[in-house]
Amino acid sequence: MRRRLGIFLASLFVATAFLSPATTFACTLCDTDTGRQVRAGIFGEHFWSTLAGVIAPFPIMLLAVAAIHFAIPELPKRTTTNQTNPPK
Amino acid sequence: MNDTHNSKPLVIAGTFLGIGMGGFVDGILFHQILQFHAMLSARLPKTSIPNIEINMFWDGLFHALTWTMTAIGLALLWRAVKRADVPLAGKTLVGSLFLGWGLFNLIEGVIDHHILNLHHVVERLGVSVFDYSFLASGLIFIIGGIVAIRSANSETPSVRRG
Numbered sequence: 001m002r003r004r005l006g007i008f009l010a011s012l013f014v015a016t017a018f019l020s021p022a023t024t025f026a027c028t029l030c031d032t033d034t035g036r037q038v039r040a041g042i043f044g045e046h047f048w049s050t051l052a053g054v055i056a057p058f059p060i061m062l063l064a065v066a067a068i069h070f071a072i073p074e075l076p077k078r079t080t081t082n083q084t085n086p087p088k
Numbered sequence: 089m090n091d092t093h094n095s096k097p098l099v100i101a102g103t104f105l106g107i108g109m110g111g112f113v114d115g116i117l118f119h120q121i122l123q124f125h126a127m128l129s130a131r132l133p134k135t136s137i138p139n140i141e142i143n144m145f146w147d148g149l150f151h152a153l154t155w156t157m158t159a160i161g162l163a164l165l166w167r168a169v170k171r172a173d174v175p176l177a178g179k180t181l182v183g184s185l186f187l188g189w190g191l192f193n194l195i196e197g198v199i200d201h202h203i204l205n206l207h208h209v210v211e212r213l214g215v216s217v218f219d220y221s222f223l224a225s226g227l228i229f230i231i232g233g234i235v236a237i238r239s240a241n242s243e244t245p246s247v248r249r250g
Binding site for chain 1: 096127138139145149188200204
């Protein structure tokens, strides 16, 4: 019974998605005027420069983390437990 | 018994996690909940559905990168906690998270807000006091994070388990 209800709800969701007015199909891959405008806007002449701009901060952050990694000196070993007292 | 005191793996893991989570704070709070800006909102104002959708695409890519940073941080944290020589000090982890968050705010702020002008914190104001506050928050988080890490290093005993 629960499985049937799940199938029904999933079918209803899919049907609703595909029967909705075209204006709701503004997704990146939708075959609508809006979808085509979106794709043209994303994959136009500025795609690679925009991609480089959006990605740009992250390599700098990786460099910063690498700098932290190499800048932190190894902390000296400490003798912590089982220390033997020097002979008196 | 000699033991090493090596907090570096925890610091690096926490810094990656801080960068990722700082990115999510920006993306979730400023892009989605408050909708102050989007990834390209200085170039493509969110005044039409195509522009909103295009911004959403680039927001998604930005979130994918912050997710990647978080995943790297999680993997490094997993490796760090399995090492016997890494003290699991909460102060070190929290300091590292703030260090990473600060790095994110500072680097993303300088590059995206000021150099490339992709967007600004409050887009309708353009470059404003909020952009400089964003940078200042980055500096404060970095300094606070470093202070916390150094403080933890001076306090943490070198043996944590075993």
